[in-house]
Amino acid sequence: MTETRLRTLTHSAAYALATLFIAVLALQNLRYGFYDLFYLACGMAALTLAGNVYTFICRRHQLSAPGHLIILIGLNSGLVAAMATLDNPDVSHWIMPLLVLNLLILPLRQGVTLSLLLLLPTSALIIGRQPYADAVIIISGLLLLLTAASLYAWHYDNMAQSAEDLAITDPVTGAHNARFLDETLQKEISRAIATGHPLSVINLGIDYADQVEDLHGKAGLQTLFRAMTEHLFGVIRAGDTLYTLNNSEFFLILPFTPEEGVRVIAERIRRTIAEHDWHVTGKTTVSLGCTSRGAGDTRTDSLRKRAHDAMEEARRKGADSAWFSPGAPISA
Secondary structure: OOHHHHHHHHHHHHHHHHHHHHHHHHHHHHHOOOHHHHHHHHHHHHHHHHHHHHHHHOOOOHHHOOHHHHHHHHHHHHHHHHHHHOOOHHHHHHHHHHHHHHHHHOOHHHHHHHHHHHHHHHHHHHHHHOOHHHHHHHHHHHHHHHHHHHHHHHHHHHHHHHHHHHHHEOOOOOOEEHHHHHHHHHHHHHHHHHHOOOEEEEEEEEOOHHHHHHHHHHHHHHHHHHHHHHHHHHHOOOOOEEEEOOOOEEEEEEEOOOHHHHHHHHHHHHHHHHHOOEOOOEOOOEEEEEEEOOOOOOOHHHHHHHHHHHHHHHHHHOOOEEEEOOOOOOOO
8 A cells, every 4th residue: 555545544533523523512412502612613514624625636636635634723723713612521531532633644754743732721721710720731631642642643654654664675786676767767768759869878787797796696696686775875966866776786877867977977986896896796887888868869768778689798898897878869
């Protein structure tokens, strides 16, 4: 399940439960003749119901839906206004579900900020109207609820971020993996098309990787691969990104880099790797296939295929070499 779908389900469930809870309050207040609280509950239920409708409308871009903040500001403001104008201590009990709703719907920082803005005026009103001991107990309970809900939301955000990092990161090297490559490369292609800036890529493969695995085992090849990843992180420029394709290949995205630049970078990478003394194999070389975005390169597959074919051509020319395969010229 994607993050967007999970948040859509969470928001829908939260709004639905809040609507049900407030509707029950409305019926109870109507039954006992508290018409002012009944009208307040009806208004809040209408807002939570609108939140559920808004969640359905924005189900495809739930992570960037600004309407939730507006709806919750309306709910919180309505409750503060009701506590200030209605002389009924039971209204303070309505704060608890709103605190939880704020943190379930909004990003953590927004949810905590809105909840604190709700607590400050309502706490002042509770202290002014309730006996001191009762006010302290109520406010302490609200703060404990806010703290517990905030910690839960923070823990969920951390787990979601960790899961996302694991999904796009190679566990052996720590570099981005092939799953994240196409997404990033497509964004860079779109940006290059929009701005007219050059874009180049490099497909890099370890020479004689099969022989290295035969001699030193899979663990030895992984050790070499990890060490070479660290070396490449130290060689590439800020703004360039490194990806691992398998146990012997890398891919580099070089934004704002023309043909002359990618040739220089590829030669520098080839030379530094060839001159380095590797712990597992001693001396190791690589073959590099380079290309730049040409006319008609609007998708990732064309750039990746041309870079891969260039790497294979470099291997046919002999190990420890780089080969550039040009794309179609881009007309000015």
